[in-house]
Amino acid sequence: MSGLWLNFTVALALGLLIGVERERSKGEGPTRGAAGLRTFAIAAVLGAVAVHVGGPWALITVLAGVAALTAVAYARDRGDDPGLTTEVALLVTPLIGALAMSDTILAGVLGVATAVVLAAKRPVHGFVKGSLTDAEVKDGLIFAIATVVVWPQLPDRPMGPYGALNPHALWLFVILVLAIAACGHILTRMIGPRFGLPLAGFASGFISSTATIGSMGGLAARHPETLGAAVAGASLSTTATFAQLALLLAVASRPTLDAMALPLLAGGAVALGYGVVFTVRAVTSQNVELPAGGRAFSVNAALILTSTLALMMVVSAWLRSQFGDTGTVLGAAIGGLIDTHSAALSVAALAASGGLAPADTVLPVLAAMTTNAFAKTAMAVGTGERAFVARVAPGIALSLAAAWLAALPALNLG
Structure with a gap:
C-alpha cells in the first residue's frame, strides 16, 4: 500500500x-x-x-x-x-x-x-494527587525552567578568562546534576531507601561521586536509620567513577586506556566489592524508611558544584597558558580535587595529540584520582556523621591503594 x-x-x-x-x-x-x-x-x-x-x-x-x-x-x-x-x-x-x-x-x-x-x-x-507533594511539583517546575527556558538561551561559545568557560555546556552540567538527583529521589520513593539509595548512588557517580558522597552523608546525618543504605550508595558512586573513567578514556585516547587498564580494573573491583558488602547489609536490614515527600534535588548544591567546576576550568586554562603542556598535566592533577573525569580527559587529550607518551599518562591520572579521593573524604567529613565517615573513607582509600599498586609496574617503581 x-x-x-x-x-x-x-x-x-x-x-x-x-x-x-x-x-x-x-x-x-x-x-x-x-x-x-x-x-x-x-x-x-x-x-x-x-x-x-x-x-x-x-x-x-x-x-x-x-x-x-x-x-x-x-x-x-x-x-x-x-x-x-x-x-x-x-x-x-x-x-x-x-x-x-x-x-x-x-x-x-x-x-x-x-x-x-x-x-x-x-x-x-x-x-499527581496522591503521590506528588507540593515540594516535588515545585522542583519539577524548576527543572522545566532550567531545561526548556534557561538552557537554550545561553551562548554556546568559549567565554570568560582564557576562553575557558562555555555557559551552554556548564548549564548542561547543572541540568545533569539535577536530573540524577531527581532520579535518585524517584527511586527512593518507588522502591524504598534500602534499594533506592544504592541504585541512586551508583547512577549519581556517573555525574559526580564527590557530590554523591556529600548528598548521602547529609541524608545519613538527617536520617540515621538510612546509614547503611547511604554508605552503599556512596561506595557504589566510586565504582561508577572508575567505570566512567574507563569509558571516557576509551573515547579520548585508546593508548591511554591501555596504560590505565590494570589500575582502573583493580580500583574498580575493590570499590565494587566494598559497595556490594554494604548494599547487602542495607537490603537485609529492617525498618529503613524515609519520611514521605521531600525535595527532589538541591539547586544550590548543583550551582555550587558547577561553579567549582568552572573555577577548575579557568585554573587549568591559566596553567596551560603559563606552562604549556606541563601546565596541562599540573592542571589535571589540581582538577582532580573536583572531578577526576575532566582531569583525566585533559591528560588523554594531550596524549592523543602526541604531546605526552601513553606510558607517561599513568602518573598524572593517578595523581588526579588521588586528589579526588581526598576531596571525597573531605566531603564525607564535612557533611556526614562519624559513623558515615568511618565506613566510607576506608572504601575510598582501599580502591585508590589498589589502583596505585596495580600501576607500580608501569611507573617503574616496583
Missing part, C-alpha cells in the same frame, strides 16, 4: 485507536458521552479529506464545524463530569487525520500518544 491509500488508512486507523479508548470511557445509558468509536474515526477521516480536497482553508472550516458540534454536545451533556477531555480530543483528531496526509510517522506518534494520555487518566491522576 502506498500513496493516498496509505495516508487515508493511517488517518482512519488513528481515529479508530483514539475512538476505542473514548468508547470505553463514555459510559452507557442517557448520560453516556457524545463521542465514541465511530465519531472519532469519522473525524480523523474528515480532517484527512478536507486537507486533501481543499487545503488549509477547508481544514479550518471542518475544525470550526467540529468545534460547533462539540460545543452543542457539551452544553447538552447531562453527565456529572464537567471535564473537557473528550471534547478537546475530538478537536485534535481531525488535525491528526490531516497530518497523516503529509507525515504519517509524526501523525502516528501523535495519535498513539493521544490515546495513551487518554487511557492513563486513573494512574496519572492518582500519581
Whole structure:
C-alpha cells in the first residue's frame, strides 16, 4: 500500500485507536458521552479529506464545524463530569487525520500518544494527587525552567578568562546534576531507601561521586536509620567513577586506556566489592524508611558544584597558558580535587595529540584520582556523621591503594 491509500488508512486507523479508548470511557445509558468509536474515526477521516480536497482553508472550516458540534454536545451533556477531555480530543483528531496526509510517522506518534494520555487518566491522576507533594511539583517546575527556558538561551561559545568557560555546556552540567538527583529521589520513593539509595548512588557517580558522597552523608546525618543504605550508595558512586573513567578514556585516547587498564580494573573491583558488602547489609536490614515527600534535588548544591567546576576550568586554562603542556598535566592533577573525569580527559587529550607518551599518562591520572579521593573524604567529613565517615573513607582509600599498586609496574617503581 502506498500513496493516498496509505495516508487515508493511517488517518482512519488513528481515529479508530483514539475512538476505542473514548468508547470505553463514555459510559452507557442517557448520560453516556457524545463521542465514541465511530465519531472519532469519522473525524480523523474528515480532517484527512478536507486537507486533501481543499487545503488549509477547508481544514479550518471542518475544525470550526467540529468545534460547533462539540460545543452543542457539551452544553447538552447531562453527565456529572464537567471535564473537557473528550471534547478537546475530538478537536485534535481531525488535525491528526490531516497530518497523516503529509507525515504519517509524526501523525502516528501523535495519535498513539493521544490515546495513551487518554487511557492513563486513573494512574496519572492518582500519581499527581496522591503521590506528588507540593515540594516535588515545585522542583519539577524548576527543572522545566532550567531545561526548556534557561538552557537554550545561553551562548554556546568559549567565554570568560582564557576562553575557558562555555555557559551552554556548564548549564548542561547543572541540568545533569539535577536530573540524577531527581532520579535518585524517584527511586527512593518507588522502591524504598534500602534499594533506592544504592541504585541512586551508583547512577549519581556517573555525574559526580564527590557530590554523591556529600548528598548521602547529609541524608545519613538527617536520617540515621538510612546509614547503611547511604554508605552503599556512596561506595557504589566510586565504582561508577572508575567505570566512567574507563569509558571516557576509551573515547579520548585508546593508548591511554591501555596504560590505565590494570589500575582502573583493580580500583574498580575493590570499590565494587566494598559497595556490594554494604548494599547487602542495607537490603537485609529492617525498618529503613524515609519520611514521605521531600525535595527532589538541591539547586544550590548543583550551582555550587558547577561553579567549582568552572573555577577548575579557568585554573587549568591559566596553567596551560603559563606552562604549556606541563601546565596541562599540573592542571589535571589540581582538577582532580573536583572531578577526576575532566582531569583525566585533559591528560588523554594531550596524549592523543602526541604531546605526552601513553606510558607517561599513568602518573598524572593517578595523581588526579588521588586528589579526588581526598576531596571525597573531605566531603564525607564535612557533611556526614562519624559513623558515615568511618565506613566510607576506608572504601575510598582501599580502591585508590589498589589502583596505585596495580600501576607500580608501569611507573617503574616496583
